Amino acid sequence: MSALSPPLLLAASAPPEGAAVRFTLALGEALHRYGTPAHRLEDAMQRVSARLGMEGRFFSSPTAIFASFGPPEAQRTCLVRVEPGDVDLDRLSRLDALVEAVARGERGLEHGAAELDAILAAPPPHGVPLTLLCFAVVAACWGRLFGGGVREMAVAAVASFLVGGLSVGAERVGALGRVLVPLAAVLASAVAVLCAHVAGPLSVQVATLAGLIVLLPGLSLTTAVNELATRNLMSGTSRLVGTAVDFLKLGFGVALGGRLALLLPPTAGPSVGPSLAGWTELVVLPLGMLAMGVIFRARRSDAGWVVLAGVVAYGAARLGAVVLGTQLGAFVGALALGVASNAFARLRGRPALITLVPGIILLVPGSVGFRSLESLLAKDTVAGVDTAFSMALVSVSLVAGLLVANAVMPSRRAL
Secondary structure, eight states: OTTSOHHHHHHHTOOOHHHHHHHHHHHHHHHHHTTOOHHHHHHHHHHHHHHTTOOEEEEEOSSEEEEEESOGGGOEEEEEEOOOOOOOHHHHHHHHHHHHHHHTTSSOHHHHHHHHHHHHHSOOSSOHHHHHHHHHHHHHHHHHHTTOOHHHHHHHHHHHHHHHHHHHHHHHOHHHHHTHHHHHHHHHHHHHHHHHHHHOOOOHHHHHHHHTTTTOTHHHHHHHHHHHHTTOHHHHHHHHHHHHHHHHHHHHHHHHHHTHHHHSOOOOSOSSOOOOOTTHHHHHHHHHHHHHHHHTTOOGGGHHHHHHHHHHHHHHHHHHHHHHOHHHHHHHHHHHHHHHHHHHHHHHOSOTHHHHHHHHHTTOTHHHHHHHHHHHHTTOHHHHHHHHHHHHHHHHHHHHHHHHHHHHSOOOSOO
16 A cells, blocks of 8 residues: 555545535635736646646636546536636735645645635735725825825825725725726826815826826736736736726726816916935835735735835845846846745745735836826827837836746745
8 A cells, every 4th residue: 555656545535526626616716816826826726636636627817717627538617707806915825825735635625625714704904994094105105106295195195095995895886896997096186186286286197196006907917927928828818908908997087087177277386396305215115015015915924024025126126227227127126026035935835925916016017007098198109109118128027037036946835
């Protein structure tokens, strides 16, 4: 008996096929809901199905998971319809631990299913008041990182607080979730225009952009390019098209909210307020990363790692921009962040996504794409196309940095 290989031992004590299939599909749906990229999700489902004694093949897209179980001549194919959800780093961390426990044989099917139900039923680690406060803090900090002053930071905080309220409402009212992006853009743009008229001077563009920073689909854009680079073509293409539609929704909402300026009497004087000293970036960066960790529902014990990831990404990107230029400098930032995140995963036995997701927000080209869309709406085609190309180049640089980081320092984790 000792000469038997692990697969034969698994086959001898394999769990009932129906229960194993249900567990694998439920686990994949949960991973998908909380922001796992296609290649990582498929790998996790493959490892779990193999441990449960099944031959499985998986295909993930932004709206569906296809799974086939059994040998090619007798396959059982399942379709799971899924809706993309919000990033939840706490649940992702617990799901990653469950995947590893099942894949190593430390958790049986019955206990694994019970643990999965407990993860999905667990309340969020942070309450609604703290989450709304962090929406405002993130917007204020990014307003400074975008070059704004005190007025831009304050207006962005107000706009993002209201956007956060809409986001919380969208989680409870499905119909609101379908119009969240354009409605939030209208609200943020209108708040910025109104405050510029009443309490100016301030940059409406900076205040609006910072107020919408949490909703900018820069992370989706980078994930889409990453999936294309790893030859998940269907998922990457679908996600890329969805990102483009989100940009269009934001552009429509900002343009509609900006029309409020035509209804107000013109104001005299400068359109931009005074800037702040450069050292203030060193203050807002860790504060913004802490708030971003709350929005992404990271554990309190991970707060220090999230801040460290932001500092590494921002510092490396700034250094890379000096040497290689702004667009290619993103490669250096992504490389440093990817290596640091994978090292965190190997040393702490936790998912690399815990530090990778908040850190990559500092590097993603969502703001560049937003400015490109603004230029196109203003019929400045040349500037719009040029900015869009810059956005594409930054996205490719980020993905290249992450791919090289995975080659230099593999995470050895499913997520």
